[in-house]
Amino acid sequence: MSQTLKEAATFPTDMKRSEYKMVINGETVGALSNETFTVYNPATGEAVAEVPKGGKEDVDRAVEAARQSFDHGKWKRYPAGKRARVLNKIASIMRKRFNELVEIEIINSGKTLMAAQGQVMQAIEDFEFYAGAIVGHRGTVNNMPGPFFNYTQKEPIGVAGQIIPWNYPIMMAAWKIAPAIAAGCSVVLKPASLTPITAIILTEICHEAGVPAGVVNVITGPGASIGSYLVEHKGVDKVAFTGETATGKDIMAKASETLKRVTLELGGKSPNLVFPDADIDGAVDGSLFGIFYNTGQSCEARSRLFIHESIYDEFMEKFIDKTKKLKLGDPMSQDTHIGAIINQGQLDKIHQYVETAKKEGATVVTGGESVKVDGYENGYWYAPTVITNVTNDMTVAQEEIFGPVVVVMTFKDEKEAVKLANDTKYGLAAAIWAKDQGLIKRVSDGIQAGIIMVNSPFSAFPGTPFGGYKQSGFGRELSIESLDLYTETKSVLSYTGAKPLNPFNL
Numbered sequence: 001m002s003q004t005l006k007e008a009a010t011f012p013t014d015m016k017r018s019e020y021k022m023v024i025n026g027e028t029v030g031a032l033s034n035e036t037f038t039v040y041n042p043a044t045g046e047a048v049a050e051v052p053k054g055g056k057e058d059v060d061r062a063v064e065a066a067r068q069s070f071d072h073g074k075w076k077r078y079p080a081g082k083r084a085r086v087l088n089k090i091a092s093i094m095r096k097r098f099n100e101l102v103e104i105e106i107i108n109s110g111k112t113l114m115a116a117q118g119q120v121m122q123a124i125e126d127f128e129f130y131a132g133a134i135v136g137h138r139g140t141v142n143n144m145p146g147p148f149f150n151y152t153q154k155e156p157i158g159v160a161g162q163i164i165p166w167n168y169p170i171m172m173a174a175w176k177i178a179p180a181i182a183a184g185c186s187v188v189l190k191p192a193s194l195t196p197i198t199a200i201i202l203t204e205i206c207h208e209a210g211v212p213a214g215v216v217n218v219i220t221g222p223g224a225s226i227g228s229y230l231v232e233h234k235g236v237d238k239v240a241f242t243g244e245t246a247t248g249k250d251i252m253a254k255a256s257e258t259l260k261r262v263t264l265e266l267g268g269k270s271p272n273l274v275f276p277d278a279d280i281d282g283a284v285d286g287s288l289f290g291i292f293y294n295t296g297q298s299c300e301a302r303s304r305l306f307i308h309e310s311i312y313d314e315f316m317e318k319f320i321d322k323t324k325k326l327k328l329g330d331p332m333s334q335d336t337h338i339g340a341i342i343n344q345g346q347l348d349k350i351h352q353y354v355e356t357a358k359k360e361g362a363t364v365v366t367g368g369e370s371v372k373v374d375g376y377e378n379g380y381w382y383a384p385t386v387i388t389n390v391t392n393d394m395t396v397a398q399e400e401i402f403g404p405v406v407v408v409m410t411f412k413d414e415k416e417a418v419k420l421a422n423d424t425k426y427g428l429a430a431a432i433w434a435k436d437q438g439l440i441k442r443v444s445d446g447i448q449a450g451i452i453m454v455n456s457p458f459s460a461f462p463g464t465p466f467g468g469y470k471q472s473g474f475g476r477e478l479s480i481e482s483l484d485l486y487t488e489t490k491s492v493l494s495y496t497g498a499k500p501l502n503p504f505n506l
């Protein structure tokens with residue numbers, strides 16, 4: 001990365017534009033209805049831009065553009081290396097515009113500078129990863145008995161309808177677009193209505209880098225109408241969705257009508273297990289990051305903290321002390337740990353969960369209320385919250401809160417730790433803090449989750465598979481496996497004998 005953190009922190013404070021448009025068939029366009037909606041800065045409550053409120057007719061033209069580019073265009077026919085060069089160019093333009101992307105991501109999502117910088121950088125590295133990966137993504141030649149020859153080839157699935165949430169706007173857009181276009185697919189992407197801006201800019205960058213018109217389209221508007229319509233659309237071959245488990249179930253049902261290929265990256269209630277031999281200070285710092293990173297608005301947030309009963313008091317004293325030191329405030333400041341909550345509705349939902357916890361007998365030991373932040377009085381802020389006296393059957397231990405709230409429980413041995421960790425409908429991620437390698441292996445084996453973090457709070461880098469077990473969804477993104485989700489395998493079986501075959505012997 002060419003920019004230093006210091007440079008990135010000296011942003012201009014105004015949005016670059018006050019209006020953003022959809023991108024369909026290589027052109028920036030408004031909705032055919034001419035309707036727009038406003039997007040806001042969650043840290044200040046201010047309106048920041050107008051965005052087209054797309055309708056079904058806009059979905060139709062975006063899918064048509066994607067269909068034409070896929071069925072008749074050149075993108076999928078390019079040699080993989082040529083597509084890879086374009087992906088690398090996208091990454092290089094993003095690198096040049098790094099500060100701008102970070103700034104806009106912060107203004108549109110209320111996340112902190114540290115979080116936005118990491119996520120924009122990861123989005124860039126996704127394109128670089130898939131530029132490399134696609135070149136080596138190939139079929140097989142299979143040994144056959146007798147005069148037969150078999151090979152397989154990977155072919156792009158077609159048009160992908162991609163729907164993403166508001167918590168990691170540019171990163172989710174990159175997770176979706178990069179493997180799809182690397183594989184040769186065409187894309188219609190629908191970002192969340194709360195945070196559409198960086199996905200629009202990324203689509204513009206794709207065109208600047210040389211992606212042909214129609215290959216990457218972005219539409220904006222309400223998920224329940226245009227998202228749903230995209231899922232059902234006959235011109236779409238595959239749906240890739242990231243968002244809530246309830247929405248994912250609806251999407252899976254709707255996609256079944258046309259038997260679309262489906263990838264679902266859904267919610268989580270991930271456990272964070274601290275064993276007695278763990279480095280306590282390291283586990284405290286990692287557990288703190290595990291829940292409060294991105295203001296807890298993370299699918300992989302380790303929102304259930306399980307501490308071995310023998311180290312509970314020592315761990316909790318340090319954990320609560322550090323939770324109280326977390327700074328809320330100017331999202332553009334490098335010193336800020338906790339950004340804004342995405343909107344009033346989410347703020348209310350978080351608080352409702354905390355109230356429910358109290359009613360069910362739990363204890364709020366710190367936080368538990370919305371707060372006013374100096375200079376950001378009209379934004380949406382919630383104090384980092386730790387809840388104890390929790391049992392794993394309580395609402396706050398079972399449902400995804402999606403905010404800076406952690407529930408704490410104890411366990412007495414390895415067996416109970418695994419049982420509690422798995423006692424949830426979700427299975428996205430889990431963290432283990434311990435030194436005993438045998439225990440780490442056994443617990444990793446026992447936990448039903450797609451991602452296990454060992455003595456580390458980081459869940460993913462480009463190249464590592466990301467996705468869930470159980471109701472956290474299926475399919476793995478961010479890794480070489482995603483290329484299989486955007487390709488079909490064709491098996492070609494040839495007879496090579498000298499005499500023609502006559503199986504009926506007639």
Ligand code: NAD
Nearest residue numbers: 164165166191192223224227228243244247265266267299
């Ligand atoms: P959401 O399900 O409300 O919305 C996600 C997207 O779907 C948005 O673009 C929305 O407009 C659209 N949408 C809404 N209803 C739809 C419908 N009926 N048909 C089609 N599209 C529809 O989720 P959210 O609140 O934006 O995001 C938070 C959720 O995302 C959390 O549950 C979080 O755990 C999950 N998430 C999961 C991952 C992962 O990789 N597993 C990553 C990030 C976020």
